[in-house]
Amino acid sequence: KSNTHGPTSSKNRWLFLSNACFFSSPNRTEISARIILPLGLPSPELGTAGAYSQRPSSIMIHFVCLISRQGKVRLTKWYSTYTQKERSKAIRELSGVILSRGPKLCNFVDWKGYKVVYKRYASLYFCMCIDDEDNELEALEVIHHFVEILDRYFGSVCELDLIFNFHKAYYILDELLIAGELQESSKKTVAKLISAQDSLVEVAKEEASSISNIIAQATK
């Protein structure tokens, strides 16, 4: 289906240039209104093209990422809107900066007007991008909080755990952060919620297998 390709595919699309902006403000030095739209659709208002790149105001954590010592991405979670291109660019730039920093230096790097707080645990770097005016020390504490919960869940967690059970790491992160804000300060509560949901999955699996057993027996 063509509509599942999303707005990234640009085949058969026409790039409309308009001179309208020129005439109203003759001082403009370059074309600012570029709209990409398939011909025949009603055209959106001029000048809405850049609206997506706005960041929501004052979100605490813009994104979380886990990068291995070799620069491999182990987990990423985006709370602000970034395009796929911006995402991979951000990760590439940050891993370059962070991996090259020495061990005794501070845990913060300035990045495009934001701050990235990172901490290394064994072979993994846990990174969080926060606003410039946010509390970096608290972000460090959030990272540690996350690591402790992972540790408790996996039983002395290692990078391999997070590779093979990446989805579980995401589930845990979702119990810890929503919309870039901290959700729960008790490790015990998070552990409880995760295990409750895990057991729901187990029950469903058992049911499914017993049903398929019954069906298999019945059809024998």
Next chain:
Amino acid sequence: MNPFSSGTRLRDMIRAIRACKTAAEERAVVRKECAAIRAAINENDQDYRHRNLAKLMFIHMLGYPTHFGQMECLKLIASPGFPEKRIGYLGLMLLLDERQEVLMLVTNSVKQDLNHTNQYIVGLALCALGNICSAEMARDLAPEVERLLQFRDPNIRKKAALCSIRIIKKVPDLAENFINPVAALLKEKHHGVLITGIQLCTDLCKVSPEALEYFRKKCTDGLVRTLRDLVNSPYAPEYDIAGITDPFLHIRLLKLLRVLGQGDADASDAMNDILAQVATKTESNKNAGNAILYECVETIMSIEDNGGLRVLAINILGRFLSNRDNNIRYVALNMLMRAITVDAQAVQRHRATILECVKDSDASIRKRALELVYLLVNESNVKPLTKELVDYLEVSDQDFKGDLTAKICSIIEKFSPEKIWYIDQMLKVLTEAGNFVKDEVWHALVVVISNASDLHGYTVRALFRALQTTAEQESLVRVAVWCIGEYGDLLVNNAGMLNVEDPITVTESDAVDVVESAIKRHASDLTTKSMALIALLKLSSRFPSCSGRIKDIVVQHKGSLVLELQQRSLEFNSIIEKHQNIRSALVERMPVLDEASFGGRRASSLPNTVSTSNGTAVKLPNGVAKSSAAPLVDLLDLSDDVPAPSSSGGDFLQDLLGVDLAPATQSGTSQAPKAGTDVLLDLLSIGSNPAQDNSVSTPDILSSAQDHKPAIASLDVLAAPSNMMDLLDGFAPAPPKPANNGPAYPSIVAFESSSLRLTFNFSKQPGNPQTTTISGTFTNLSSNVFTDFVFQAAVPKFLQLHLDPASGNSLPASGNGTITQSLKVTNSQHGKKPLVMRLRIAYKVDGKDVLEEGQINNFPRDL
């Protein structure tokens, strides 16, 4: 069942990918998996849908495209079981974001799940909504979320609170609906609910002034009480971090109190005691404690003034600054930067420590400290601070030098108490880090030097000395070469000696040596070489004994591959050889450069404020709009009676040196032969010919014609390029030949309706067959005036379209006037595919909107 999908388990796929030795192998494995998953999707395979999605998420994390799996997330979310929904929602959050239209399809499923009887399913839906919902979804689902703020289970309440944050950020109008439920959350005991409720409250206060007023009145005292209870609470193992009960809650409470206290004396008063208690009682030996102190200091600094508390806060920052932990020092610098507006004196006390931080081994700390030092500089401390920074410049890291140099230069310019100090410091910076100095900075330096007539000798000698120690800094070389050219005589005869100087002996040939080495240095770029060439010309008059040698150096560049150098050296050579009698008058010292006009020009070179003569400020993006100032006009200084050529965008160098530094390709071909024969005519007639601006090569005229178009639109120019040439070219020494315009193409009627006709004329620039300049003319065939006329054009991918401004936006009735519009189309498939274009023309007739559309397929074939 699909034969592929049953293949590998998630674990096996991850293993296979990890086992890959090369990127190519990995791609092959991923391609195979993706093919299997696609096949399963096409067969609508149910049994392995969740496993396939899990695989896709892993593949997505590796950076491969996975858009084809987006619909699978939706199907899993719509299925009844918890395991399917769990993985479906995870996929939704990872593979999609709020911009994808697919997201709208999930709204209904999310709505059902928000009302599900299983609270964990409600939790999943809330989590997904909180992380990726769009404004439309926020509007649709806000009532559900609002209701869930009162759900019986606290874990749902806290998720609903955070979800509400996203909703009010997407749709701030919804804020007022949340005020009442949030007030109830603030009274909760459950930490999760309290933390999220406080956070939601903080965000509500930010988007809605009414909410702020409400919470300030109703909740300040309650929040202060909550914080007091928390600070004094006994050991609670569940929430304890480094001996502190729930630092996260501490920090969020302090943050909200800051918002409530800001700008309100009563609220600030209510929280004074507890802030003092937090500031004094919190342990500062662990990160958690410091995080709280940091937040507390920020709150104290932001709320209404209380002298005692401020002192406490500044003291904490002082302690932070002297801490050995780099993190703590970093945040201290950060805080001090904000504190400087509140209490500059207190921050000044830490100046020495801050300066030490500029020299730290940690780049993050250095950067912060440098910004802080920049804020600390004032008239009284500029000298010692600059000295420290300049000294440090010598030993700093290469990658820090850029920032450091920029800041030092800015400090010197802003606070310099006297000219000699300014020149001294700038010379030091140029010597240490000349390669990092921005052009406008050394331009400004040249202007200052030119104005400080009593320091000319001092400066040129200092520069000469500096150049002896290092010749690697480009901008130092440029300034030195310029000064030696201008003030070479002062260098040799030690004129204007200051007391502080050591006398030096420089012979005339020493001075020429320096300039010669600058022009011969391989690293020198065109600007430096051109400057050196002009300096040589000047020196040939100042030092007659070296004239022969200078001529030899100049002659060597007659064969230069760079057109600019070649042309200049030919010109200069003929001046030296044939025109001895006027040479000294030609190369007199530059008149003093006007600081005010230079400053103004710098300001006007900022984007969007570019202004040139006759009000047409449209500059072509490709930069050809650079006004081609006649060469040497300033240098020769014959132009006193003529207004200096207006150069767009403050092309300072052009004026300073009188050299057109435009790349050779732009100077075109017709200039080269002219330079050979007519050069002196050109050179000497310049000042008296007011139209000298126009004696530029053909291509420049062609392109500048488009720039000037709006101005001459009233002339009703149809074929803009050719007419413009006539208009501007009246004084040109050699009228351009029509052959230069390339082959002619027939005009076409591109579009014709009952009310409107559009004709296109085509022209091409020689040597650039891919690009066609189209001049469009609109004619109104109806009897009504068209207003708000807007023309849009679209081209397929292989074409590039550039639209210039139209000549107007209203079109008189019955063909009594026209609008002209020029377009430039670059055909990347020139010769293979013909041009094609779609049009959309919108205008108003009697206030009614009319839209016309069409496609042009009748372009001449070989465009």
